[in-house]
Each structure stands twice: as C-alpha cells, then as structure tokens.
Amino acid sequence: MSAKDDPLIRFSVAIGGELLQRFDQYREEHQYPNRSEAVRGLMRAALIEDAIEHEDVEAVGVVTLIYDHHASRISDRLTELQHEHLDRVVTSTHMHLDSTRCLEVILLRGPTRVIRELANGLIGTKGVETGRLVLASAHPVGSADAEAHGHPHPHPHSG
DSSP states (O other): OOGGGSOOOOOOOOOOHHHHHHHHHHHHHTTOSSHHHHHHHHHHHHHHHHHTTSTTSEEEEEEEEEEETTSTTHHHHHHHHHHTTTTTEEEEEEEEOSSSEEEEEEEEEEEHHHHHHHHHHHHTSTTEEEEEEEEEESSOTTOHHHHHHSSOOOOOOOO
16 A cells, blocks of 8 residues: 555644744745645655664755856866766756856765765865755655664665
C-alpha cells in the first residue's frame, strides 16, 4: 500500500492564544488551504530534517554559488572539484548575473556526509562570494523502512 492510498486518520491538537494566531499567519503566508495541510507540511519538513541528520542516508543537494568569474582561476577550480566527484554531481548550470558575477547551481546526490563535504569544498573555494547547500532525503519520508528502522535506507532505482 502506498502512502497516498493510506486512509487519513483524524487526531486532535489543543492549541490557542498567540501560538495559534502565529500558526494561522504562517498558514496564510505559505498559502496552505487549511490547517491540516499546514500541519502535514510541517510534519514532512521535520521528518526530512530528521532523515538527513543520518550521515549515511541517500540525499540530494542543491548548491548555489555566486562568484566573480575574474577571480583567479575560480571557474577552473570549481570545474576540477566537480570532475573529481563525477559520481556525485548530477548536473550543473551557469548563469551570468552581470558583467563580473556568475551564479552556478549544482545538483548533487549521495550519502549525506559526502554531499555535505563536497558542498563545503565548493562553497569554500577561494573567490566564492556566497554559497548555500539545501539538502533533502532522496527517498520519501514516512516509508516502511524509515518507520521500522528509524531512518530511510537507500534503494536501487529501477527504471
């Protein structure tokens, strides 16, 4: 049975005062149609954060870098680092922001620890103005494996 076939279970949450007011503001700002959808969204986010805390969990990462392409060999250094990790770099794209600055977006996949280390290497490259890593679990949260063992396990991709 897939997660989308699971029946919905109703449960109650007692909440009031300022916390409820702030939650309703959050729900409106993030355009959730109702409180249930907002709670589900927050639960998924918490489970994803929990999953990527495990160093061996298969993760996907998006690294964004902004740098001055005139900086000494920065483009070469970033390319070399990606070539050293061909098994982890899924794709990258490059955009010219202005006459000197570039944005590079790099998609990574692998164990969380490896993704973090590679991202830190890219972000820490001399000449990078700003960099950021956003991580997510490569597998759905709330799977049978995740519930049975406390964290998801990688599964071979079929197809």
